[in-house]
Amino acid sequence: MHIHNLTEKNSILNTFISEMRDVNIQSDRMRFRRNIERIGEILGYEISKKLNFNPAVIETPLGSCEMNIMGNEIVLCSILRAGVPLHNGLLNYFDDAENAFISAYRQHHKNPDSFEIVVEYSACPSLEGKTLILADPMLATGQSLVATFEALKPFGKPKEIHLACVIGAQDGIDYISRHFSPDTHLWIATVDPDLNEKGYIMPGLGDAGDLAYGEKLQH
Template sequence: MQIHNLSKENSVLNQFIAEIRDVSVQTDSMRFRRNIERIGEVLGYEISKTLDFETKTITTPLATIEATVPKNDVVLCSILRAGVPLHNGLLNYFDQSENAFISAYRHHKDNPESFEIVVEYLACPDLTGKTLILADPMLATGQSLVATFKALEPFGTPKSIHIAAVIGAEAGVDFLENNLPKDTTLWIAALDKTLNSKGYIVPGLGDAGDLAFGEKLQH
């Protein structure tokens, strides 16, 4: 798997990451969502450099000109609910893309420190020969992304697979490398070293879904 860790270079992305981590800023859920969206825009811009392009003739009010533009074969797939702001950021840049949504969540049984990934809702177009971008803000254990990929397999084989994540843990990256196709590309804004006993990223930022949309009741 090819990994692009954008935090290795200084950019305005660092400010967005700092704010979503900061407990004094996290109280503003609207700003949290907007920062995740802006990070999605940065990731989308970087991903766009690797896509297939084609030349089109554009007519201006004064003349015609040849323009090189991306081919429209992108499918954005986000994991509900935390992935919605990230999806919106990517969609701002890939506004002509097709879209897929899936619910994949941690189901805790008797032990709060163990869980299984449950996939319930899925809406997806045909993926055959297309560019698939899987968006999930928190790449912790990597199990949700792998479960999502397996759930998408009946919809066809994409020509390329990109993962867009905000913050990840090294253990999650290792899990993806062992369980996704070798030509998958990961685009991540920041990479942390540790997972705690509950499978949360440390230092991370907490629960992205709760910070974006409010605390949820477990079932």
């Protein structure tokens, strides 16, 4: 797997991540969502550097010029619900993309520290021969991304796969590296070293879905 950790070089991205982590700032839900969206835009820009471009002649009011235009057929797929603002950020840059949405969540049984990933809903166009960008803000154990990709397989085989995440744990990166093809690209804003006993990223930032949209009732 090709791993692109964007915080290996300092940029304005550091500010957005810091605000998302900061307990004194992250309680502002609108700002939290907007920071995820802005990170999605940065990830989208970086992803675009690896896509295919074809020459095209563009007519201007004063003449014509040759430009290189992106030629990929893109499908953006996000994991509900925390993935929505990240999806919007990517869609701001890939505005002609088709869109897919997956519902995937942790289902706890008798042991609150153990869980399985349940996928209950999917809406997706054909993926056959297209560029799939699979977006999930939090890459913790990696099980959600793998379960989502398995749920997408009936929709066709994409030509290439890009994974877009905000924060990930090294354990999760190692896990998905074993389950996605070696030519898959992971684009991630920052990487944290550990998971706690409940499978949450440390130091992380908390529950991204709750911070973006409010606390949910458990079922």
